[in-house]
Amino acid sequence: FFFFSAYRVFFFCFFFSAYRVFFFFFFFFKISFIKQFQEQQAATARRQATPVVGDLRPLADALPELCQLRPLPTPTLLPVKRTEPTDFSQMKQSQKRKLLETETSRFSDAIKSLATKTNPLADIGEQLRKRMRQEEEQGPS
16 A cells, blocks of 8 residues: 555656646747747848948839930831741742752852862861851841
């Protein structure tokens, strides 16, 4: 009988002391977290209040936007060019003739330059690069 009552008293004291320790640490960490958060907020407020040498953000905020300085230009309607067909069977006769003339002139230029060079493969690659550059320059416009 004595053993059970002493055991109960020991368990009761141990349980409540552990319970108290748990809540002590819980509230201690909670309070320390709140204090740390308040200190961080105060530090950020101090940093924001302190002007930094060379900081251009206040100047940029004070200047007006570019769209406020001058009105946006009204878009002018440009005539839309129809794309020329790339399929030879869909081309008109004048387009076919023009294409053949440009291709023959390019081919004759390539043959002339090939005759003077010793490495024909490199020259063919160079001619293709020139043609691709020309097509890229003509394409976006």
